[in-house]
Amino acid sequence: MAMEIYWGSGSPYAWRALLALEIKKVPYTSRLLEFSKGQHKTPEYLALNPRGKVPALRNGKVVLAESLAILAYLDREFPQPPLFGRTAEQAGLIWKSIFESMNYLEPVANRVIAPLFFNExxxxxDDIRAAAKDVHAELAGMERRLAAQDWLATDGLSAADIAVYPWIELLLRAAGKEAAGPLNLGLLPLAKTYPAIAAWCDRVRAVPGYDKTYPPHWRN
Ligand SMILES: N[C@@H](CCC(=O)N[C@@H](CS)C(=O)NCC(=O)O)C(=O)O
Incomplete structure (x- = not known):
């Protein structure tokens, strides 16, 4: 049986796994779980990931949760194109970008995104405005980097781009919500606020197979 990927629409973590599969052109069976129906909490799914979170991957006897673990697995199993670099230095730079995003961008981005998605x-x-300041500081650093190079960590698309990109999309979607208007988040239009990040987003969107990874419920 082809590899199965369990995912949820709009999950930045699941999006990473789908992007990696498409970039590596790995055949897979898509198992889209509906959060609203609790499909990520069924006994069958909890047997794959007892935390009841997406993504999860099953490839024969291999069952894995955690998006970055899935990226690492896919990179070993399907080495081309490499997602974690070709040299020691590249591997270091890629992990540095990923950890910077995890430690400094994602927590503050979440404080902007979650209340806007959940009508709070x-x-x-006040907290959204405070978090938005920190988000801007992180985006400014990304903007400087992407003004100097096409991809976040190295001279090619890597796991760093795959890990960070869904968070930028989530931020943009949250900033586009009506309730974000009065908050004056200063994120949109991205092409004006952060032109190098906007150009990088376009490069990621141009990756073959990208369309298949786009959250289906965002199309409506
Ligand atoms: N650290 C995990 C995070 C996974 C995660 O939090 N997924 C969310 C969707 S964005 C989820 O499944 N939440 C459902 C829940 O916790 O009930 C990863 O990198 O895969």
């Missing part, structure tokens, strides 16, 4: 913008307005 009014009561959390």
């Amino acid at each position: 913008a009014a009561e959390k307005a």
Whole structure:
């Protein structure tokens, strides 16, 4: 049986796994779980990932959760094109970018994104504004890097781009919500606020297979 990937629409973590599969042109069976129906909490799914979170991957006897672990697995199993670099230096730079995003961007981005997605913008307005400042500081660093190079960590598309890109998309979607208007987040239009990040987003979107990874419920 082809490799199976369990994912949820709009999950940045699941998006990483789908991007890696498409970039590596690995055949896979898509198992889209609906959060609203609790399909990530069924006994069958909990047997794959007891945390009840997406993504999870099954390839024969191999069962894996955690998006970055899935990326590492796919990179070993299907080495071309390499996602974690060709040299020791590249591997270091890629992991540095990933950890910077995990440690400094994602926590503050989440404080902007979650309340806007879950209709809590009014009561959390102060915290959203405070977090947005930190988001801007992180984006400014990314902007400087991407003004000097096409990809986040090295001279080619890597796991760093795959790991960070879904968070930028989530931020853009949150910033586009009506409730974000009064907050003046200063994120949109990205081409004006962060032109190098916008150009990088376009490069990621041009990756063959990208369309298949786009969250289906965002198309409506
Ligand atoms: N560290 C995990 C995070 C996975 C995660 O939090 N997934 C969320 C979707 S964005 C989820 O499945 N949440 C459902 C839940 O916790 O019930 C990874 O990198 O895969």
